[in-house]
Amino acid sequence: MRPPAPVEAVIFDWGGTLTPWHDVDLTAAWYAYTSVYEPRRAASLAAELFAAEIQRWQDQHRSSGQSGAGRLDQVLLDCGIDITSGRHHAAMAAYLEFWNPHTHADPDAVPLLEALRARGIRVGVLSNTLWPRAHHEAVFERDGLLHLIDGAVYSSELPVGKPHLDAFHAALTAVGAHDPARAVFVGDRAWDDVHGAQQAGMRAILVPHSTIPADQLGPVQGSPDATVRRLGEVLGHVDRWNAEAAARAS
Numbered sequence: 001m002r003p004p005a006p007v008e009a010v011i012f013d014w015g016g017t018l019t020p021w022h023d024v025d026l027t028a029a030w031y032a033y034t035s036v037y038e039p040r041r042a043a044s045l046a047a048e049l050f051a052a053e054i055q056r057w058q059d060q061h062r063s064s065g066q067s068g069a070g071r072l073d074q075v076l077l078d079c080g081i082d083i084t085s086g087r088h089h090a091a092m093a094a095y096l097e098f099w100n101p102h103t104h105a106d107p108d109a110v111p112l113l114e115a116l117r118a119r120g121i122r123v124g125v126l127s128n129t130l131w132p133r134a135h136h137e138a139v140f141e142r143d144g145l146l147h148l149i150d151g152a153v154y155s156s157e158l159p160v161g162k163p164h165l166d167a168f169h170a171a172l173t174a175v176g177a178h179d180p181a182r183a184v185f186v187g188d189r190a191w192d193d194v195h196g197a198q199q200a201g202m203r204a205i206l207v208p209h210s211t212i213p214a215d216q217l218g219p220v221q222g223s224p225d226a227t228v229r230r231l232g233e234v235l236g237h238v239d240r241w242n243a244e245a246a247a248r249a250s
């Protein structure tokens, strides 16, 4: 059993964790894009984009994050999209509008992050995502979270993805945490999040409300240090670990 070191940083996954899991029809998301970009072949192009996106996630999953999934732009380029064109920018606006209702933060997120910061605990984000930082920051700004995040790492900016150790180390660095034993990761995936964080030396809290597709479950299901019924319960575990650490030190 790990010694209860005080918690100095809490790093959150995004999809299914800071924002509740939604079953999103990814082909429909791409159709919102293609119906603006190229209406005459919107359906077939949306199917191509969906296939290209899934291929990237499958490749990253098979490599255990050693090769990242890349960037949204790369999915578009895979399918011959002209990402410098005006119609691409208009189509991307439609794509983001499609996603808008599926990205709202968990109602517990703002009060939880405020409470952690009030305790002097740093708050971070580490997301496996194709989206550029700007898309995520717009969502966090909309929901009043952006100013509560000390550092965020998006796999679209990395050569790797979770559960690769480098992804967790990048997130620790981003929040200024130097000792993984003093950091906690909160996520909805037993392989990418729980196992990955624990391999990096962090404690891991599981938010078990997501419908993870069977082909995205990993070969190892980490055994979380805690499991929460709702996001706000993270605070109680952090407070308990810090109380245990203080008692041990006194």
Ligand SMILES: [Mg+2]
Binding pocket: 013, 014, 015, 016, 017, 187, 188, 189
């Ligand atoms: Mg997730």
